[in-house]
Each structure stands twice: as C-alpha cells, then as structure tokens.
Amino acid sequence: MNSFGEIYRLTSFGESHGPAIGGIIDGMPAGIRIDLDKLRYQLQRRRPGQSTLVTSRNESDDVTLLSGLYNGYTTGTPIGFTIANADNHSSDYSTIEHTYRPSHADYTYSAKYGLRDHRGGGRSSARETASRVVAGALASQALDILGIKIYAYTSQVGDIVLPAHYTHYSPDEIDSNPVRCPDPEIAERMGALIKRVKSAGDTIGGVITGVIKGCPVGLGEPVFGKLHARLASAMMSINAAKGFDYGMGFNDCGCLGSEMIDQFVPGKYGKPHTLTNHSGGIQGGISNGEDIYFRVAFKPVATLLRDVSTVDDKGNETILHARGRHDPCVLPRAVPIVEAMAAMVMLDSWLINKTSHL
Amino acid sequence: MNSFGEIYRLTSFGESHGPAIGGIIDGMPAGIRIDLDKLRYQLQRRRPGQSTLVTSRNESDDVTLLSGLYNGYTTGTPIGFTIANADNHSSDYSTIEHTYRPSHADYTYSAKYGLRDHRGGGRSSARETASRVVAGALASQALDILGIKIYAYTSQVGDIVLPAHYTHYSPDEIDSNPVRCPDPEIAERMGALIKRVKSAGDTIGGVITGVIKGCPVGLGEPVFGKLHARLASAMMSINAAKGFDYGMGFNDCGCLGSEMIDQFVPGKYGKPHTLTNHSGGIQGGISNGEDIYFRVAFKPVATLLRDVSTVDDKGNETILHARGRHDPCVLPRAVPIVEAMAAMVMLDSWLINKTSHL
Amino acid sequence: MNSFGEIYRLTSFGESHGPAIGGIIDGMPAGIRIDLDKLRYQLQRRRPGQSTLVTSRNESDDVTLLSGLYNGYTTGTPIGFTIANADNHSSDYSTIEHTYRPSHADYTYSAKYGLRDHRGGGRSSARETASRVVAGALASQALDILGIKIYAYTSQVGDIVLPAHYTHYSPDEIDSNPVRCPDPEIAERMGALIKRVKSAGDTIGGVITGVIKGCPVGLGEPVFGKLHARLASAMMSINAAKGFDYGMGFNDCGCLGSEMIDQFVPGKYGKPHTLTNHSGGIQGGISNGEDIYFRVAFKPVATLLRDVSTVDDKGNETILHARGRHDPCVLPRAVPIVEAMAAMVMLDSWLINKTSHL
C-alpha cells in the first residue's frame, strides 16, 4: 500500500518527524546515466523554505542514494535512498498529541491504527512526497532518452484562473516566479492573493495543470490499466488532491459529440493525427501520440493559524491553537510532485507496453 | 491489466462480438448468501435496449455463474461467470475494419497491438462493463451485511445540471425515470435533451454523482492506497470517463481554508463527527465515517450518426458512415457501472483494512 | 490467490463437479498465431481416461476459447476459456459430504471457509490443472517462436528410479508409453508396478524431471524473483507436489565446492559456456544459457480403494468407504502439467526481462 507502479515501482517510508524519510525504486532499467544535479534540482523545487509563499520549515532535502548505481549508471538493481529530517520542531506539535485537527488525518489514522505518530502529521504529512520527487526525477531521466517531456504549472489559485489552454503558455516561464504559473502577470496576482490569505491566518486552494509531450502511441493497457486511470490514481494519491480530469474534463463533458470528436487527418510518417485534441491524447485508455494534458484540484491547506473548535481523543470539545510552520497554499510546491507522479506513470507504462509483443 | 482490486479482485475478458464476455471474481469472502435476483436486477439496469434513451442493441445479459457458490452461499473459491453475446450485428462494423473512428480506440488498439478485433469496438467496447456489474452486484451483497450502501445518479446532462447537493435527493427516486436522475422534473428535461440530440444524430455527455453511506472509519491505506485514489482509478477505468472529484472537488477547491475545514464535534458513541463534509468523508485517504460522495464526468459518445471525415489504416483520408446501434448518451446506463465499481473498491478496502491489526 | 504470473498471468476458476472450469490468460503478447490442434493435444495428454494407468473418469476436455483471438492470432487482450465438466458422478461423493478423507483437503477447506463443495474435492481437485494446461500450451506456442523448448518425464515411480541424467534420454520417447518415461524398458516396469498397486486398492508416488532447453541468458530477477524460485512456486502449486529441486539438488548438495563448480570456457558467439552444469542453468537466479533441469516429487494419491478410519465433521470417528474414480499414480498425467507450469514461468520471465532495459 506504500508502493506505486507495476514495473517501475516506488515504495516509500517515513514520517514527518522521524530521523529520515526515503524509499526504494525497483524496476529502473539498467544502463541509464544519472545526473545527480538534475535530481537535486527537482528536490529544491519541492523543498520547504524556498520562498515567502511557502512554509518556513527549513530542510536541505539532500538525498542519499544507497544502491542501484555504479559509475554513474543504473545497474538494474533497486535504488534505495534516504532524506534526513533535520528541522523538526516536534514540540510545536505537542498540542495536537491528543487533539484532532479538523480536515487532517489525525482522527482517521488514530481510529484506523489505534495509535499514531502525531508529530508533524506523521505518515500523513506531505513531507513523504519528497520521496516521490526522487523517483519521478529519476524516471524523467529515462523519459528524456525516450523523448517524453512532462511539465506542470499552477493554473488556478482561489478564484484567479489562468484563462487560456496549455498550448498558450511556455513551460520555460513556469519557474520564473514562486507561484509556478507561466503567465507572469497572473502569477503576480496569485502571489499577492496567497500573501493576503496568509497574513489573515487563512489558506487557499486551486488547480495544477499537467502536460505530457512526446508520448508515443500505445501506452496504457485495457481495461483497468487505462493510461488516464493510472494518472488519476497517481494524482489523487498526492496530499490535498480533490479532483482529476483530462482532455475535455468536467468543463466540456456536457458538450455535444459533434463538438468534441477529434477528427483524424494524415500526419507525419503516415501516422494519423487529430485536428483537435479534446481527447487529451488518450483514446480507449491508450495514448494516441498527441499531447496529454490534465488538471488536478487541490484543496486549501487545513491548518489555519487561528483558533478552531474541535474534539480531543477522549471525545471532548476543545479549542485548537495551531502552531508549526505551514504552507498557506500547496500549489507552488505541488507542481514538481505532479510532474514526478506523471513521470513515474509514464515510464512504468512505457515499460509495460514493451511486453505487448514478443 | 485486466484485473481490478487487491483482495476482492475482478479479472474480466471478452470482446463485443465474440461468443461471450465474462470474468472471474477472486477473493469473495466465504459464507455469504447470494441473491441471484438482485444480481440480475443490476444487470438489467445496465442492459442495452431498456429504454428509448439508450442503444437498441438487444441483449438479455443473462449471467451464468460457473463456480464459487454452493447451496446458495459463497465458498471462498473464485466465481467464474460468462454472459453470452447474442445480438451481434457484426456486419454493421465491416465499414470500420480498415477505418479509424474519431475519438474511439480503433487507432490506438491497432497501433499498440498491430491488429484488432474491430467488430463492435472489440475489447474497447463498453460491453465489457457488464462483467463489472456482476462483480459489483456481488460485492454489494457483502456490503449489505456490513451496512455500507452505495448509489449513484445522473447529475448533469449537457448544460442541465442538478442544482442541489446530494443530500437533497432521495435514492429511491433514481430509477423512477430512464435518465436515472432523482429530480423527476429535471430528469424529464434531461430526457428531452437526449432525445433531441439523438434525433440530430448527435450525442451528449454529462456527470454522474456517487454516494457511499454507512462506511465505517478506517478504510483506505496510506499513502498510495488512499480510498479516494482507489475510487478515482475505478471510475476513470469506465469507458468515456473524463474526470473524477470528491468532496469539495474542482468547484470549491479555490475557496479559503476557513470556509472548507470540517469542524469536529462529539458524535454518536463518543466518535467525532463533522459539522460540514467538504472533505467528502475521507481525510488523509482514510474514511472518517461521514458520507463519501464524488462525481464522474463522462464525455459525449464518439459515434455520431452522421458522415465524419477520418483516415483509414493506410493513412488515407476517408469518410466514415457510422452504422450500428449506439447510445446517444452513456449516463443512464453508466449509473449502475459507477455503483458497481464503487462497491468493488469498498469491499476490497474493507477486506484490506482487516489486515491492519492482528 | 487464484492467479499465477506477473505479466503472463493465468487466473483460474472452477470446481470438480460444477458446470465448468476455466480461466483467463492475461498478458499474452499480440500477434502470435495459435494452433488450436496443438492446444488440444496437450489437453489430451492430461485428460482422464487416456490409459489403464489412470482414472476412468471420462472427460473430453474440449476447451472453448471465448476471447483474445482474431483470425487465428492473439490480439493482446485477455483469453477467456471454459472446459465443461461432463462426466460428474457427484453421487459417488455423497459419502464424503460429512466425512474428511485422510490426506485430502476436505478438512482444511471446511475449517478455513466454514463450508465446502465436497463433490469430487471441489476446488481442491486436480481437475483445475486442465486450465493450467491451456495456459501452458498457449505459452509454449510463444516460446516456440523464441526457441525455448520444454519437456518433462516420469523419472521415478515407487522405488523404480530412472538411473541416468536427463541428457541420456530423448524427449521423443516420452509419449511412447503411458507412464511417460523415456526409457521403454523401465517404463514397462513402472507401468507394471502401478497396475499391481492399483489392483491392491493402493496408490504410489514418484518424481518427474523437467528440462528447459534454448533459454537465453538473462531470465530471472533479483532477489525474490529468482528464476528457480518462480519454478519452485509453480511446481509446488501442482496438486500432490511435495518437493522441488534443480541442478545438483538434494542429491549432490553435500558435495564439495570443487566438485560442483561449473567451469566457464569460451562458447559460441563469444559467450561463456560451462563445461559441467551442476548449477542447472541458473546462476544467481538468472539463466546462464545452459539447460535448465529440475525435479518435482509427487506423493501417492490419498484416495485408497479400501476402508480407512477417519473422522466426520462432527468430530466423530467413522470408516470411509472410498468410491469414485481415482488415479493410482498421478505421475503420468502430471507430466503435461509440469510442462505447462514451466512454460508459463518461462514466458512470463522472458516478458519481464524485456523491461530490464529501455
């Protein structure tokens, strides 16, 4: 249950305030040259403390790779890794040892397991996603060889929605601002909104858009292994995710068929190409060679820096005075996580597809 | 890849125009009394030809159970079953043997496998979902014993959207009309829209809402086995699904945290209860005992009864004259499929949760 | 739990006296031409009633393939199949409805599940292995393309042991006699022994040897997916199997290292070759290109045609008067099952190995 993927498979471990988090990547193909700087760069993009828009928890998030590489190349054996938890202010959490924070996992973990490591949310903390970024960043280096490129960006914060389709934005602009929105002017408005919300002790949610380019025809499996079902499972496993759609999605699903079918025309190398792409690059669960694009909805962070009414583990009403360092908005830091999960799905799907033929 | 579930697991087989479709249900707990009439009733709800709003293909969809039951009780051994394909008009499909229907899986299956059974869409046909209804209906009989109730309904067709929250509608109204919408007046408008679209040779999409009541606290697993991630994967594996969200979802994810957190108050039997349920009954991926509710977006059916421009398998442009019998709108028949997939996820999650403790 | 394999995966269903047994084969690569006569031939080799050495139950064992093939080629979609149970003498089993046969699964199934289909042993009957022969025979047709050949033979019945190494026997001799022993003279002695034992109402066990030739270097995965561990799991899942060894096995494991290491010498195409093959074609869990050979021990059939003392399901002592039609020795009919399980492992391992590299 702490593993993701069939062939390229991440198994992760770790709690927010234990000595370290980490994971094991199984199924990485052999012979791939790994650029550790690229890996570290992705971790820096997810790292807390990187801007004033995110939590001030200060983690260097240095990853230690313990196996699976030799002379800079993958060996085909599993890649074990750890990331130390350095800046633990566990005392910040003493107030919640016996109190259930609203809309957090405190109550559900306690009820399920009979006990929980309450410090920093324990296993339910988004700190775990650093392990996903490691697995995703390594998958990306394999996907680079295959010509598959993935990027994501913040497309909505609160009621500020990026108006145009992904095709109007350059991925090069995404990291030009701390919101990770490819329209600089809208990014500024989003950033201002996040700061305003933060100063009010409140939080805010939004939407991230993901794009996969260069995907060959044929990835995804019938009928339960549909490529978009695997992407949905991947995205919905990210902390705070509340929704996933792709292609026409929720917004255009009410249109007419005549408005939404993607006409085939002869394309390059004799392959069919579609004039439009309402399908989102996937037909019948299998990639058709067009761009894949999708959206992920993220809820506002549940920790408010205000007093909130709740119950304790004896069932009594109490007031929670939240402390700790928290993101007012998960979107900026979730962008590399969305990319990482997409990369894992794509490499895994690519490897599985190899078995469709002798 | 044709299996779904970890413990309670359906493996399905079959093409639209082969002799039969069917499946194997593994992991059904022993000692459950099976009511075959209830099973048949669910299949009738998915059956083609049940109303003027759906395809006129006429299948009795009688299921033959071949194993796993003895004297009316489950034995703990796998349940094999078949459903005959009777009303095959394969000749309707001769026109598409070498032509790729737009927004269908013809091209992607051909490209992936090098060949395809084109008749009726082959494996990509929604006919396969009859097997899911069998597995879901049997799961439901186990869930009945556990007090878990699942229902779904059509909440949007085209631009006609059911305005209120699921709590305003009675599940008893759902099957009172062929659209499967619990508001009779809106159902009538939806039905009229579907007929209008159908008579124009067009199709239309929409949204189904699903509800799970009586779910105990504790179902769902960290971190990749989150209950909503499993529901997302289940729903997105249904033909024509384009999106999934739950709780506040896409519509309210842009709200403030202070508007969206669910305050805990003391509930029955000393268990915490939430005053609101923006979380959708799941916190940290684990059920919290409140109602679970979610939405699934469905695209308009891709087969238009009009001439459409496309390409053939030689890469040449051609005109497709679609024939065959097709749904103008999948929503009415997808309702029992959504319920079936949800039932499979819930029983599986319930069984997995048993292993959390000795 | 009723599935075998990772990529090439059989899921089977069915009880001895239900309407049919069958299964679903997932993961068969697309584009393989299937010879149905070869498939039927393998089923005939396992069929009851084929000689005087085996049970007189008379099953034609015709298999009906329901999906996954089109115009004689595999399509990449799952292959569903059924085999009817025709010659059920369920009344033969009324005596064991409440009585536990010694060394059978009656008691353990009843205790595990709380109920059981007692007729013919229900799910625990070796009749289930017909489904394995289907999956194995289809896998063999893929392996033929890859140049991998598998055969097995009876190498011990009672205390009659085939004296020489597998290299001394021709696979062409195996089916020249009903014992399936490649030495005709010893086969005759084995056959006479089986008949003698049968006429005394007794049964007898022995050993089957399996051989895999033409396996390329590189199949098998570290560390839990070792090729021999997968073969062991496959063979031990066969009814009545009590032991598995490969290469030097139990008999020579007590030798010195200096007697058992396999010296490398330059082989064909610059590949290393070993002068001896005590390793059994597998080193470190991965095939090395030499022949793979292994043994499987089978116990004597537990059903004696004599009165035996036992207990009933109330815990009372009783006398069992066994009826029904039973094999006095499983070895002859188990030969094609051993081959089938080996074929499934080899094709699956070959497909998994494709994912070792981009």
Add this chain to the structure above:
Amino acid sequence: MNSFGEIYRLTSFGESHGPAIGGIIDGMPAGIRIDLDKLRYQLQRRRPGQSTLVTSRNESDDVTLLSGLYNGYTTGTPIGFTIANADNHSSDYSTIEHTYRPSHADYTYSAKYGLRDHRGGGRSSARETASRVVAGALASQALDILGIKIYAYTSQVGDIVLPAHYTHYSPDEIDSNPVRCPDPEIAERMGALIKRVKSAGDTIGGVITGVIKGCPVGLGEPVFGKLHARLASAMMSINAAKGFDYGMGFNDCGCLGSEMIDQFVPGKYGKPHTLTNHSGGIQGGISNGEDIYFRVAFKPVATLLRDVSTVDDKGNETILHARGRHDPCVLPRAVPIVEAMAAMVMLDSWLINKTSHL
C-alpha cells in the same frame, strides 16, 4: 522483483559494497510492541565473523529503524531500515572486475544488465539476506502473539546427515554450537568437517530443516497461493538454495499411499488430529493444525581459495585467484535466514487468511 509477500511485504535494496543495505517492511499490523534486542539477536546469528566456521568479514550489522514505530509500538505505517556496510575490502575484488567467477552470478548479471557492480558480488551477495532477517525477526514478534513458533537447524553437512526426524531434537540445542545442529555430537563432527574442508581451500553444502509449530488451521490459499508453494518460493529465493521439500518430501514420495496417508482421529477441542504427519502439516495447500516441517538444500559455496580456470568479459580464458573472505559452508549462517523467510510467509498467510471471511 525485490519485494516479497502480499500484505506483509519486504522490499529490499543494497549491494555488498555500497554504503548500506536495507529495506522497507510494509503491512506490519499496528499496535505490536517491538523488542529491539530480539531483533538485534537475530541479526547477530546471521552476522559474519561470529565463529571460526564462517567468513571473517567483520560487520556489526547494527540496524537503524527509520520509521513505522512510535513509543515502541508499530504504527501500521511502513518500517524503513538501513544496515551500514562497514568492513568493505573492495580492493579484494578488483581481480574479478572483468573476470567471471564460476557458479557465481557475475556473468548472468553482466549479461542481463550490460554492467554490474562487481564488488563483493554486488546485489547477488548474500549480504542482502540481512534485510530478510530484519523483516523475519519483526514478523516473529507478531507470530509470538499468535502462538506460532518457528525454528530451523542444520540437518546435513556434506555426507553427515542428522539421522532422526525433527521430533527427536530440541530447538533449545540449536544454538549450543556454531553449526546450529541440535545434536551436539553430530554438530561436532559437522564442525570438524567444515574446518577440514576450509583448510583445503574448499567448501561444502548440506541441508537445513525448518519447523513451524502452533500454526492454526486454515493458512494458505487455493490454488496458486498454497502454503507450501509460498514456503518453497521463500526458501528458493535464499542464496545457494537448490531444493525444497516438505512432509514426506523426496525421500518418501515413492512409498505407497497406504503407508503415507495420515489418519484423522478426534483431537483437542473437537478438532480432527492426524496420527501421523507425512503431510507435513499442510493438506490441499492449507495448514491443518499439525506441525509444518520442511527441508532446504544448499549448495557448497562457489568461491574456492584455489586457482580456478574461467573466462573474462572479453570471452578469453583466464585463471581466477580468488581473494576476499568467504564462508566455507553457508549452513550455519543460513539457519536464521530460513527462519526469517518462514516467519514472513507465516505472518503474511495469517493476514491474508483474515480476508477469507467478513
């Protein structure tokens, strides 16, 4: 492929001469008090350098648990752990960087992956089994609560075979001598043989017997999840294992059915009990409540401290001058590994069996 188990699942990583080995244990039930001293004790039993009969590599084998425990109890979340590799004499292995050691995995790993970490055997080193001992020792602490006890012992070294059935030996004697043989007199002869072989630069193999007591009725699943098939897979995944049998096994499988069936008689609490136990505690793949016992054959270590002829990675003949520190006989150190693998299988099977019923 580097994971073992369905619910209680170990995923391991690490090479012999990397910075550390380790693993992640998923599926450990919550609320189990862990005694770290018992865990360390098991690691000491596997540790190199513990006696003159085993390799002189000196590893403290301290394990660092990084997650999954809180206040001494398991939390239900995954347990990540590392074990440092301290005493690496990688230079000992420079001679094999381009040379294939006979009957080792050097050639097969190189051929499969195109490259390998040659130092100390890399991933194919038995050093990886320390991770299994961690997972097994933790499983044992859960099994203790369930009353299931597991032990193993050396029952054959070279041609010295322990003559009597496991019932004649006390598990308390096993660790009274470095061979881990419960008969002190025979243990002394075995130890002398190992020393003699070692001083000749040679190695020797043998057999380990495993015993599982207190197993309840009902563990193991039809038909591919048979309890003995899972034990076989577990044991055959251990380095140097060449065979597995249980109950009557290879030695008695040639007997008559009348000699081998286990008569049921009324037992305690109204449960059937068998007068004999040739079945080895498992009938139809499911435990019957009697003792489970099995044997595992281990080959002689392949590294001889002599010059041996072999080939290099260019395909040329060469002489290998083996260096490094090696066990002359794996049996003594393999005893805790056999126990660990058995413990993992039993806990996993116990947890899976919980899902047989609502």
